[in-house]
Amino acid sequence: MNVLDCIYKRRSIRKYSQKPVDDETLITLVKAATAAPTACNTQPWEFIIVTDDEVRKELKSKLYFGNYDAPAAIVVCGNMKLAMSGPVKDFWIQDCSAAIENILLAATSMGLGTLWIGLHPVESNYRPLYKIFDLPKEVIPLAVIFVGYPEEEKEPRTQFNEKRIYWNKYEPRKHRARKKNTKKL
């Protein structure tokens, strides 16, 4: 699949077939993730692949906004022993986010659907995962990525808006913010 087509085709998929995703495919997704750039090449990431039914059920029951029946999930974590320290410490978030986007695109190109459930920095979102996965405190779950064969179709799209582009100089413009449904969070 052409790269631009794949970027537009990637959509958040919430309905999945129960066809399992094989281990090799899941490993390929992590290989794609680890090809992302990281600040000073720190590679501050770790990945927990979830395929076990009991663990999936527990994860689903504990996640806010995680009530989806995907046959697999990848928990993308930053390990603070691997991340940089000092003022550059939080670059791990950007590194792991780039890795996640690689997972989403690689999955799309392989006919899979994905959903990115953001956890960190919302402590109540990610705290339950310490118990589910026996995580040590230096490991911070940034997001859960659900993975499976899609049972819904969505149109490719870019949400391009020319009002968000500037050439060489910023200028004040009125933007319409998206409705913020933060009340539920």
Next chain:
Amino acid sequence: MNVLDCIYKRRSIRKYSQKPVDDETLITLVKAATAAPTACNTQPWEFIIVTDDEVRKELKSKLYFGNYDAPAAIVVCGNMKLAMSGPVKDFWIQDCSAAIENILLAATSMGLGTLWIGLHPVESNYRPLYKIFDLPKEVIPLAVIFVGYPEEEKEPRTQFNEKRIYWNKYEPRKHRARKKNTKKL
């Protein structure tokens, strides 16, 4: 170009030809960026495309680790009036990072090279950009992405390391952290 091949082929390019990147191509990169998912579909981003020689020179002179002669740059910013508020506010960083990864991959697929220069959360990194671009305080520059035709070749790679994958349960392992060259920062 196949998506996985593109993900592996994307490398940080530091040597560029002076052949200009045309405006339409730069807009395509932003279209790719804005196809990335965002928390609650907030689309908290703005993009400043830099092609003007004077602005490029000023940017280069003010950036830490930004001494590269790319014919174009895209400054990826979060606009706090567009971002969510409360504990979920900082999801804009993950949203913009996914958008950046899309820029890098779209560029790679079009024969371009890129370099991601991280700014936020390091205040001394991003403060100079307020003056260069007349930015209001609600706009935070997350990164500068240099864009141009590459004058160096790098091998495709994944930095996959099986010790960073876990199946269904975390387990303590000894990881070798990359050497942290934070002293320079």
